[in-house]
Each structure stands twice: as structure tokens, then as C-alpha cells.
Amino acid sequence: MVILHTFISEKKHQKLLDTYLDTFSDDFKNSVLRYKRWQDAQLSLLGRVLLQYGLRTYYDISDVVVDRLSNHKPFLKGQKLHFNISHSKNLVVCAIAEFPIGIDVEFKDTAVNYLDFQFQMTNNEFQKIHDSEDKTDGFFKYWTYKEAVIKAHGSGMMIPLESFEVIDDKCFLDGQIFFTKEIFIDHDYYSCIASDDEMIKSVKGIFEQVSLG
Template structure:
């Protein structure tokens, strides 16, 4: 498994658009340009760029075509590899593996309060956060772990966060088991990966920051 990440840059925004938009399909261009804020457009664009870079550099795959499953989860056509993209604040990350997976990153925002998410937690999870010495760390652990599972499952917003519990980094959804692993991508961000494949419990992913000069 590889996890590539980078940071958005307003100064490089137009240069990134000029270089990469002509490379992608019309649908991908529309997905990027539909955003009004440059931050959102660039996060969307860089997710695609990291996937392209990762497949070409680490898997020798240049001809890339993605599709969307009925549950709206993106997949790579014609290859047995899987990928997932997540972004928060100024960071965007792309994970690529030989098995289905989900990744979630969240910026450690001091303005966030766990009280804002109590309606998305089970009673047990809420109690664990309230009892924790570092409540914010516990909140972001809970949040990223569950979001990673939801993305690995592919149900998206149709699967409420409080509809399942993760115990010892494992949970079951509709009879299917999922496993989670905490990873450190960058200081100031929390992150988890998840998969229905047990390999993820022991994986040591290659995590690499792709600098702006490489992308440009």
C-alpha cells in the first residue's frame, strides 16, 4: 500500500489547472471546475493528480480510467488495484492498495467540539470520549476511524456513524467485517485506513509527501 499526500497552494492554482485539466476527461474537468472556491477545486484536482502519479510511479500504470459503482464508490477500470482519496483543510491524500480500502484524514481543528457530534455517536462511544483525558484526540480517532470504514464499505451518507461500533479496530456492517488501522500522515492531522481485508491490520504503508515542484 502507498499513501501519497500534498498540500494545496493558492499561488500554484492556475499553473496546476493549466497543466492537468487538459490531461483528464471532460467529466473530471467538470468535477473540478464545479467548485467556486479555489481551495475545493484544487483539493479535487490534486486527488486525481496523486492517483495518476502513484499509479504511474509505483505500479507502472499510465493508462488510467476510473468509474463509479452503483453505491457511488470510485474504482479503477481494468486493474485489480483499489484507491481512495480524502482531504481536510489544506491536505489531500490518496491511498492505493491491492485490496478494497477507505482512508479518512481530518485536520485537528481546535474550534471543533465533540458536543457537535453527540447525535452521531452511540452511548458507549460518547461515554468513552467524555471519560478520555484528551477528548479531542478521542473524538478525531472516533471520527476518522468510522469515516474510513464507511468509505471502505462504500455506503457513503446512507450509513449513519452511530449505526455501528468499532471494537478493537474491527466492526461488522450488514454481515461484512471491516478492520481499521491508525496512521500518521502529517502532524496536525488525524487519519485512519480501513478495509474488509485483514491485511490492513498489519500493513506498513509507504507514506510520501509529493512536493509542489514535482507536481509542477
């Protein structure tokens, strides 16, 4: 497993577009250029750049096609590897693994009030966060765990967050068991990975901050 990350930069934006955009398909290029905010365009672009870099550097794969399953989850066509991309605020991460994987990162926004999200929690989850000494910390850990599971499952927003619970780094969803693991990427962000493969609990992985542009 390889987990790569980088940070967006307005100063480098045009150079990043000039350097990397033409290395992708016209469909992806157009999807990046449709964004009105430079932040959104760069987050989308750098997620794929990290994937490209990781496949080439750690798996000796230089040419790959990203396709989508019927549930719209992206996958690597013709490869046994799996990947997932997440971004929040100024951080972009890409996880590549030999097993299905979901990853989620969230910026530590102290302005977020966990009470605003109570309807998206089970009673047990809400009570656990409410009783915790640091409620912001408790909320974001809950959020990243559940988002990572949903991304590992692949059905996106079709699954309500309150419909399942993560207990002791494990949960049941649609008849499958998913395992979660909190990881560290940056002090200002919470992050978690998830998979239906129990290997995720023991694999250490390679972590790299990638300098681009």
C-alpha cells in the same frame, strides 16, 4: 499499499490547473471548474493527480479509467487495484492498495466541540470520548475511524455513524467485518485507513509526500 499526500497552494493554483487539468476527461475537468472556491477545485484536482502519480510511479500503470459502481464508489476499470481519496483543510491524501481500502483525514480543529456530534455516536463511543483526558483527540480518532470504515464499505452517507462501533480496530457492518488502522501523515491531522481485508493490520505500506507544481 501506497499512501500519497500533498498540500494545496493558492499561489500555485493556476499553474496546477494548466499543468494537470487537460490530462483528465472532460467530465472530470468540468466538475473541477464548477467549484467556486479555488480550495475546493484544487483539492478535487490534486486527489486525482496523486492517483495518477501513484499508479504510474509504483504500479507502472499510465493509462486508467476511473468509473463508478452502482453505489457511486469510484473504482479503477480493468484493474485489480483499489484506491480512495480524502481531504481536509489543506491536505489531500490518496491510498492505493491491492485490497479494498478507505481512508479518512481530519484537520485538528480545536474549535470543534464533541458534544455537538453526540447524536452521531453510540452510547459507548460518547462515554469513551467524554472520559478521555484529551476529548478533542478522542473525538477525532473516533471520527476518522468511522469515516474510513464507511468509505471502505462504499455506501457513503447512507450509513449513519451511530449504527456501528469500532472496537479494538474492528467492526461489523452489513454482515461484513472491517478492520481499521490509525496512520500518521502530518502532525496537524488525524488519519485512519480501513478495509474488509485483514491484511490492512500488518501491511506497512509506502508513504510519500508529493511535491506538485
